Amino acid sequence: MVQGAANWNTEITEDWLQNYVDDWVSFYRKQTSEGEVASYIPILKEANQDHLGITILGNNGMTINSGDVDVPFTIQSISKVLSFIVGCMERGVSYMLDRVDVEPTGEAFNSIMHLEMRQLKKPFNPFINAGAITVCSILDGKTSDEKLEPLFELLEKMLGYRPALNVDVYESERDSSMRNRAIGYYLLETGYLESDLNITLETYFKQCSIEVTVEDLAKIGMILANDGEDPNSRDELIPRQVARLAKALMLTCGMYDASGKFAAYVGVPAKSGVSGGIIAVSPPRVREEELPFIDGCGIGVFGPALDDKGNSIAGIKLLRHIAKQWDLSIF
Ligand code: DON
Structure with a gap:
């Protein structure tokens, strides 16, 4: 049984998942010191290297907010x-x-x-x-x-x-x-x-230069997870064919020249930006065991310290950890 997943007699609750994510954010925040904030656009140098935040919005209405979720950043x-x-x-x-x-x-x-x-x-x-x-x-x-x-x-x-x-x-x-x-x-x-x-x-x-938060990215991710439909209003905001094409491109090209590794080790469509944002999309999945966010979710991450490919260094590690623990991969 994976850590953070339910078993026969453990109900998956928001509080239960929140505690895990809080621990993981605290752990990976320490690794922000291994990256560097983007500097080729002068104003991006002003970002706080230690920031790390994540929002996960589930199709079932569950919401996890952890870390620096209130810090706005540009979508890049x-x-x-x-x-x-x-x-x-x-x-x-x-x-x-x-x-x-x-x-x-x-x-x-x-x-x-x-x-x-x-x-x-x-x-x-x-x-x-x-x-x-x-x-x-x-x-x-x-x-x-x-x-x-x-x-x-x-x-x-x-x-x-x-x-x-x-x-x-x-x-x-x-x-x-x-x-x-x-x-x-x-x-x-x-x-x-x-x-x-x-x-x-x-x-x-x-x-x-449009300013967003991790919650905004998670909302967009959730709509993409639903092939373009807003799960709350049931309105089709993006035609299904277009949403699916966008996800295919995110999977193959979304994380710059680290897209292959991200697909292999995290396994969900995602797109990053140089200010440290990442949007990730976990579509509904079919598994025999009960897993967190099995009905699909959108994830927004922000961590401005970047790795050598230009992706949020702690954000990638955090997503990789969550995807492994909760079996988010689409493969
Ligand atoms: O073109 C640029 O330099 C930025 N405004 C956007 C860069 C970015 O986030 C990475 N692009 N894939």
Whole structure:
């Protein structure tokens, strides 16, 4: 019997699970000292390296909040999942997949080299910067605010409030964006962009600067776990086909060039961002034994100290531990 799972005469209660998660968060918080906060965007250096927080929202209504759950952070690359979803909802899946592929790269998210070396007909996937910038160019709208309005509307439906843009992060990101501009110019030269370059980049910097909490990520994760349906209202917020495609991409490309290891050792669709956020999706699973969150759950994690691949160092370890203890893997 795994630690933290029920047996014949142990009922799985919220309090019981909460105690386990509190212990695990305290344990892994010590390992934040082994990572480093992102520094290539100046303002991200101000994050507190020791922070670690997690929210788990179950389909059965169970909620676990542990650690630094009240600290807001910018969504960063996790936004790439949402803009891809919005692009699919606006233009249709086949239009999007004609313009961005669904293959992992094995390279850093902001690599320029592979774009040229592999003579791509389209960016490898929507979660590397080249793919995400291409997606921003496809979104409907003449200005960055028009392009992002449907994404904000979708977030509002999912979260029950409209999240804000962190203007300081946006400006810091914009003012230190040499590499993303280089990628943008490359995409422009090769004919991938469908909108003006500056408006496209502004859209990308703004979507990365949306401020969220771990609870927000868990809510989005829970909707994805339900193939796009809000389990409370039963409204379909994301078409099923699009939600499933997004999850497939999260599993294969969501954790940068550590996506293979994450799939092998954690085994759930996930996406990380450089501010230390991770969204993870545990769909309903079928097992003979009773397990925590067997009906599915969404998980949000925040831990700004990153490993050498750019993923939250303690966040990954915490998720790996929980997935093992509660048998969350989809495989
Ligand atoms: O492009 C950047 O540098 C950031 N705004 C987003 C980076 C991020 O979270 C990692 N991308 N996969």
